[in-house]
Amino acid sequence: MNLFEYQGKELYKKFSIPTPKSTFIKSKSELQSDHGLSYPLVVKAQVQVGGRGKAGGIKVANNDAELDQFIDDILGMDIKGHLVESLLIEEASEIISEYYISFTLDRSEKKYLMMLSSKGGMDIEEVAENSPDDLIKHYISPSVGLDDSDIEHAITNAKLDFAYKDQLIEIISKLYSLFADNDCDLVEVNPLAITSKGVSALDSKVSLDVNAEYRHEEFKEFEKDIPIPESEKFAKSKGLNFIKLDGSVGIIGNGAGLVMSTLDVVVEHGGKAANFLDIGGGAKAETVTAALEVLETEDDVKSVLINIFGGITRCDLVAEGIVEATKGKELKWPITVRLDGTNSKEGLEILENNKNEKITISESMDEAAQIAVQAGQ
Amino acid sequence: MSILINEDTKVVVQGLTGEQGKFHALRNRDYGTQVVAGTRPGKGGEKVEGIPIFNTVKDAIEATGANTALTFVPPAFAKDAVLEAGDAGCDLIVCITEGIPAKDEAKMYDLLKTNTNAKLLGPNCPGLISPGKSNVGIMPHEITQEGNVGVVSRSGTLTYQAVHELTRINIGQSTCIGIGGDPVPGMSFIDVLEGFQLDSQTEAIVMIGEIGGSAEEEAAEYIKNHVTKPVVSYIAGVTAPPGKKMGHAGAIVSGNKGTASAKIEALTKAGVNVVKNPTKIGQAIRDVI
Numbered sequence: 225m226n227l228f229e230y231q232g233k234e235l236y237k238k239f240s241i242p243t244p245k246s247t248f249i250k251s252k253s254e255l256q257s258d259h260g261l262s263y264p265l266v267v268k269a270q271v272q273v274g275g276r277g278k279a280g281g282i283k284v285a286n287n288d289a290e291l292d293q294f295i296d297d298i299l300g301m302d303i304k305g306h307l308v309e310s311l312l313i314e315e316a317s318e319i320i321s322e323y324y325i326s327f328t329l330d331r332s333e334k335k336y337l338m339m340l341s342s343k344g345g346m347d348i349e350e351v352a353e354n355s356p357d358d359l360i361k362h363y364i365s366p367s368v369g370l371d372d373s374d375i376e377h378a379i380t381n382a383k384l385d386f387a388y389k390d391q392l393i394e395i396i397s398k399l400y401s402l403f404a405d406n407d408c409d410l411v412e413v414n415p416l417a418i419t420s421k422g423v424s425a426l427d428s429k430v431s432l433d434v435n436a437e438y439r440h441e442e443f444k445e446f447e448k449d450i451p452i453p454e455s456e457k458f459a460k461s462k463g464l465n466f467i468k469l470d471g472s473v474g475i476i477g478n479g480a481g482l483v484m485s486t487l488d489v490v491v492e493h494g495g496k497a498a499n500f501l502d503i504g505g506g507a508k509a510e511t512v513t514a515a516l517e518v519l520e521t522e523d524d525v526k527s528v529l530i531n532i533f534g535g536i537t538r539c540d541l542v543a544e545g546i547v548e549a550t551k552g553k554e555l556k557w558p559i560t561v562r563l564d565g566t567n568s569k570e571g572l573e574i575l576e577n578n579k580n581e582k583i584t585i586s587e588s589m590d591e592a593a594q595i596a597v598q599a600g601q
Numbered sequence: 602m603s604i605l606i607n608e609d610t611k612v613v614v615q616g617l618t619g620e621q622g623k624f625h626a627l628r629n630r631d632y633g634t635q636v637v638a639g640t641r642p643g644k645g646g647e648k649v650e651g652i653p654i655f656n657t658v659k660d661a662i663e664a665t666g667a668n669t670a671l672t673f674v675p676p677a678f679a680k681d682a683v684l685e686a687g688d689a690g691c692d693l694i695v696c697i698t699e700g701i702p703a704k705d706e707a708k709m710y711d712l713l714k715t716n717t718n719a720k721l722l723g724p725n726c727p728g729l730i731s732p733g734k735s736n737v738g739i740m741p742h743e744i745t746q747e748g749n750v751g752v753v754s755r756s757g758t759l760t761y762q763a764v765h766e767l768t769r770i771n772i773g774q775s776t777c778i779g780i781g782g783d784p785v786p787g788m789s790f791i792d793v794l795e796g797f798q799l800d801s802q803t804e805a806i807v808m809i810g811e812i813g814g815s816a817e818e819e820a821a822e823y824i825k826n827h828v829t830k831p832v833v834s835y836i837a838g839v840t841a842p843p844g845k846k847m848g849h850a851g852a853i854v855s856g857n858k859g860t861a862s863a864k865i866e867a868l869t870k871a872g873v874n875v876v877k878n879p880t881k882i883g884q885a886i887r888d889v890i
Contacts, residue, residue, distance in 0.1 A: 329703055329707060329784055329785070331784050331785065331814050331815070331816075332814075332815055332816075332819060334707065334710050334711070334785050335707070335711075336707065365711055366704070366707035366708045366710075366711045367708050367711040367712045367715065368711075404704065407702050407703075407704055409703060433702050433703050433704070435676065435700045435701060435702045435703065436702035436703075436704065436705075438676075438677060439677070439702075469842065477758070478758055479756055479757050479758030479759065480756065480782060480811070481754070481755065481756020481757070481758055481759035481782065481809070481811050481837050482756065482758035482759050482762060482837075484811060484812070484837040484838040484841055485756075485759055485762070485835075485837040485838075485879055487838075487840050487841065488837060488838070488839045488840050488877075488878070489878055489879075489880075491839075491840045492877065492878055497840075500841075504699070505699055505739075505757070506621055533741075533758040533761040533762055533765070534741060534761075535727050535739045535740055535741055535757055535758065535761055536621060536625065536697070536727070536739040536757075564744070564761070564762075564765060565741040565743075565744060565758075565761050565765075566739075566741040566743075588880060589762065589879065589880060590878065590880040
């Protein structure tokens with residue numbers, strides 16, 4: 225789950241990581257006249273897309289009139305398809321140097337990776353491409369962690385200003401704690417700046433590991449403020465993994481790999497998937513019923529393909545779910561069903577005993593995809 | 602020979618008293634797997650359908666000689682369960698649990714590697730089966746058949762699909778293995794490929810990958826240099842739009858890293874026959890054996 229800048233900075237504050245003094249607003253009326261901030265102020269669009277500065281989503285106001293003007297300008301702006309619904313207004317910093325730092329998991333090394341560069345404030349992928357020696361990589365063993373001498377070593381290698389060594393070590397150590405102890409998939413600060421008031425995190429990019437939601441109350445609070453399509457919200461509440469796509473064949477399957485493969489095979493037969501919907505492992509009948517309900521809310525769907533290969537998922541329960549969702553109903557679209565694997569015989573029997581003229585059963589994934597594509601044309 | 606498990610494998614099931622654990626452990630036993638014990642703290646001394654329950658894996662090993670752990674415990678407790686199995690001396694730990702936080706996975710892998718010799722398969726994987734010998738996990742054994750093709754995959758359900766395509770044209774399997782799609786899997790494609798290359802029963806290999814990460818590219822490099830047996834591959838997610846996270850923590854494409862086309866290119870260059878549709882896997886293997 226990717227956080228907005230202001231949400232990331234809320235976490236920074238919790239971990240005593242210095243950030244500029246700021247206020248967050250969703251409308252102009254929320255701005256207190258005695259906000260207590262000193263000009264110049266930076267007005268920053270809160271959107272989850274890169275390049276907002278170039279798009280006019282970041283402006284520096286020197287007085288009340290300018291602040292007023294920029295709030296009006298930026299709120300409601302469309303930045304690369306993202307509507308600006310909120311702003312972070314923060315005190316501008318006098319920047320002496322700009323650095324880059326991030327913590328993430330390196331999947332090939334199976335270790336945490338800290339990346340540090342003296343060339344902050346710009347596109348870090350360009351730095352990695354054009355002057356790779358300026359990007360220091362330090363691997364961290366997850367069971368050992370990162371200590372101050374590791375950080376000092378990295379600061380030296382990255383040629384950061386040694387006059388600020390102690391402050392840098394402190395802030396980097398806190399960023400690591402946030403990453404490692406607060407279940408973040410990514411913590412990135414660009415720029416991490418040396419300012420006239422000391423070291424400060426001027427931007428924040430934080431991504432949270434949703435699998436760890438159960439042990440972090442605040443994850444749910446953040447989630448409430450992140451806009452996602454209604455259908456995805458509904459699917460999530462039912463324990464389904466749903467992503468809206470732009471085709472017309474509704475897809476329900478079990479296991480991300482099989483569902484992705486189903487999307488590919490639908491394309492091979494000349495169709496296009498309307499969605500990705502994974503009912504997960506060990507789905508119950510009501511999970512399948514809910515999956516069909518999700519597709520009913522989608523106007524673009526013309527035909528539905530259910531592709532199940534049971535392992536931990538039992539085909540008999542899937543069949544019960546299909547029957548439950550369709551029995552005695554006028555179906556909006558034809559459904560093609562393919563069931564294989566655990567208890568598939570029982571599942572097919574259930575469907576056979578509860579015949580519905582709009583449901584076609586197919587024995588192979590390839591054929592099922594073909595039928596579903598044709599049925600939607 | 603098969604790899605990792607055989608007739609002599611003795612399994613202790615962590616979480617045998619749960620619904621999923623019980624359902625699949627009994628299926629494994631019905632298949633002929635030696636499911637010798639289960640664990641559940643506080644329930645030691647009880648039995649599930651004749652299988653004795655112990656409080657700890659250590660107790661289970663001492664009493665039954667179990668050498669392989671099969672883990673179904675919920676995500677919040679999975680790390681500790683896997684480490685317990687490793688400390689108790691299990692040679693192989695098969696972790697089925699889905700939804701473990703990435704930090705727990707990273708620590709679990711690190712500690713297991715540092716402190717034990719145990720091999721970890723998963724988490725978030727379907728386990729493995731050596732047809733005719735042993736099934737440890739949740740794979741539907743009905744679709745398998747004993748034979749000479751090794752199957753390895755990141756995706757559970759696609760493993761079944763691949764196995765099914767082989768069996769329906771009467772091509773059997775030596776061992777079928779799902780390594781899982783999580784950010785920090787225990788055994789990698791390379792670990793399994795090495796096993797298949799050394800295994801006398803295995804004549805050809807099916808490797809199923811998907812978008813995201815770089816495991817397939819690393820496997821391609823390994824195949825080029827170390828695998829002489831024919832390899833057929835399929836990569837899922839060719840049409841997945843970039844930037845969308847599709848379920849598996851692994852299946853995410855950012856930028857041009859980890860795309861299906863990059864993986865297909867690397868594998869093709871390594872001499873692997875990459876098929877475009879999983880239903881073509883059977884025929885592709887038939888062509889090489």
